[in-house]
Amino acid sequence: MPQVPMMRTELSPELAELRGPIRRFVTDQLEPLAARIDAEGEIPDAAWDLMRGQGWLGMLLAEADGGGGADLPTYCLVMEEVARSHRCFTLLLDATSGLTPIAIARHGTAAQKDRWLKGLATGRLRAAFGLTEPGAGSDAAAITTRATKVEGGWKIEGRKQWISGGHAADVVMVMAVTDPAQRARGGIGAFLVPRGTPGFDVTRIDTTIGSEAIKLGELTFTDCVVPDEALLGDPGQGFAIAMGSLSNGRLGVSAACIGAADRLLEMSIEHAKQRSTFGQRLADRQAIQWMLADSHAEIEVSRAFLYETLRKAAAGEDLGNFAAICKLACSEMVGRVADRAVQIHGGAGLMRGVPVERFYRDVRHYRVGEGASEVLRMVIARELVK
Ligand SMILES: Cc1cc2nc3c(=O)[nH]c(=O)nc-3n(C[C@H](O)[C@H](O)[C@H](O)COP(=O)(O)OP(=O)(O)OC[C@H]3O[C@@H](n4cnc5c(N)ncnc54)[C@H](O)[C@@H]3O)c2cc1C
Structure with a gap:
């Protein structure tokens, strides 16, 4: 493969040194899996293992939370290099350092971090980010999934669609309206809903124009009661948490x-x-x-x-x-x-x-x-x- 004469714009001398070894690893170790991902329509465990071995899973999370403690420039360098091979490898970085893990790291209680982050950082647990609904995509403030206060917890009702990896996630961060009068101005909460919670079902799996291995879940919540401890941050903070991620x-x-x-x-x-x-x-x-x-x-x-x-x-x-x-x-x-x-x-x-x-x-x-x-x-x- 010809090396494109890059101007060698680099983030720092240290990261410039890292690029070569990362590229070699991606070419030698990950690239052989790319064809397999397409043939099987699944991301093989070997991809998780190889990326875990490099310390790339959960690399943006703090070491105290089980992560790699890397900074954003280093994360982006790895992201750039794995994206040269297959989009699915970028999803593993995202799943372990992306939307939901970062939200838990920023806003979670000690108990929430303890329960989820160490598993997410190693890829032992999988997380998904549940915002989009049939009636609300770009206009995320228009979500109608509702969280109503009940004794000791919240009852969630509604439907999310096109949630990346939602079909197989151990935990989904679900944005739901807690105060219809306020909505995005302090009336949406973010709830950590574990797989297996009664009333939480995967009702459809969609694939896209992209790789077959990229699967999006439709998640339906019917009388789904989660305890108070499932709420991330305050009941009105969910929209800001989601937008921050x-x-x-x-x-x-x-x-x-x-x-x-x-x-x-x-x-x-x-x-x-x-x-x-x-x-x-x-x-x-x-x-x-x-x-x-x-x-x-x-x-x-x-x-x-x-x-x-x-x-x-x-x-x-x-x-x-x-x-x-x-x-x-x-x-x-x-x-x-x-x-x-x-x-x-x-x-x-x-x-x-x-x-x-x-x-x-x-x-x-x-x-x-x-x-x-x-x-x-x-x-x-x-x-x-x-
Ligand atoms: C591969 C994939 C993975 C995804 N993963 C997740 C996930 O993990 N979690 C999750 O919550 N969601 C996920 N989504 C959903 C994604 O966030 C939405 O598709 C996206 O926000 C756009 O919403 P929409 O598809 O409903 O389009 P719409 O909001 O219906 O918009 C349709 C088109 O109109 C344009 N448009 C919208 N409003 C305006 C406006 N005011 N002016 C001009 N143009 C406008 C949009 O740019 C778009 O081109 C995923 C989607 C894809 C394709």
Whole structure:
């Protein structure tokens, strides 16, 4: 595989040193599992074991909580590198350091952390994040799942859909309305609902345009009573907790977009050098060169912007809308890079089972999940014109 001449924008000299060993591990150890994931439609235990062995599961959680105590730049470097192989590997990072684990780490009581975080950090337990409903996606404040106070706990009623890994999760963080008069202004709670709780059922499993191994659960709650200890934070804090987790996740998603785009460009260069038409290599045609150049330029600019945002985050600076800008720019960028990659490959980029085709489908998720592009634009523009 040709090494794209990166400008070598790096987060720090220390992280620059880490990139080579991480890439070698991903290429030698994880990449052989990529084809298996596609063939079996499941993420094999071997992937969890290998990533656990590297200390990548739960790496963002504090060591006291059983995590790796890594910082966000290191997490994003690993995210970028595993995304060069298969989107499913990014999901393992997300499941163990992402939306729900981070929410528990930030807002959980000592008992909640003790019960969930050590297991989540090692991948022994699986968590899911339950916000979206049939009637509420981008407009998350419109959720109707209801949590009503009962003696000693809360009764949850409602339905969540498209919850990543929700079908197999040991615990789901369920956002539910606790005060209909307040809703997003302090009337939504976040509840940690364990699998097996009476009244909590997985009623459907959806797959998407992306890898078959990516499964989304429909979760139905009927007279589902959880104890007071299941409530994360205050009864009105759930919306803020959920939005805080989503905002945190945007830089990780951006890193995954850059890693996938990098690999797509490498595959495009390799194909363009090998394939000849009308007696000349595709790589020597200006039409193809311009596509390669545009992809390279966009990847480098995106990476530089992500790293600058990560530096600000590491320095404790207020990011404002930079995480949203980053996610918008990187997810749109990888869509364009994937489209060019398929075009450069011609029919060979459309055949089931070739990596380009799989990347093209998988990266389509990024412009919808964790803040669709239009909603991010709305958030960014609102700030500009206020
Ligand atoms: C692979 C995948 C994994 C997911 N995992 C989870 C998960 O783990 N947990 C979870 O809770 N949810 C999850 N979701 C759901 C995801 O968060 C929602 O799909 C997303 O928030 C968008 O909501 P929606 O699909 O209902 O689209 P809608 O909100 O119906 O929006 C449809 C389209 O309209 C646009 N739009 C919406 N409002 C506006 C506006 N005001 N102006 C202009 N355009 C607008 C949107 O950008 C989008 O393009 C997942 C989705 C996918 C695809």
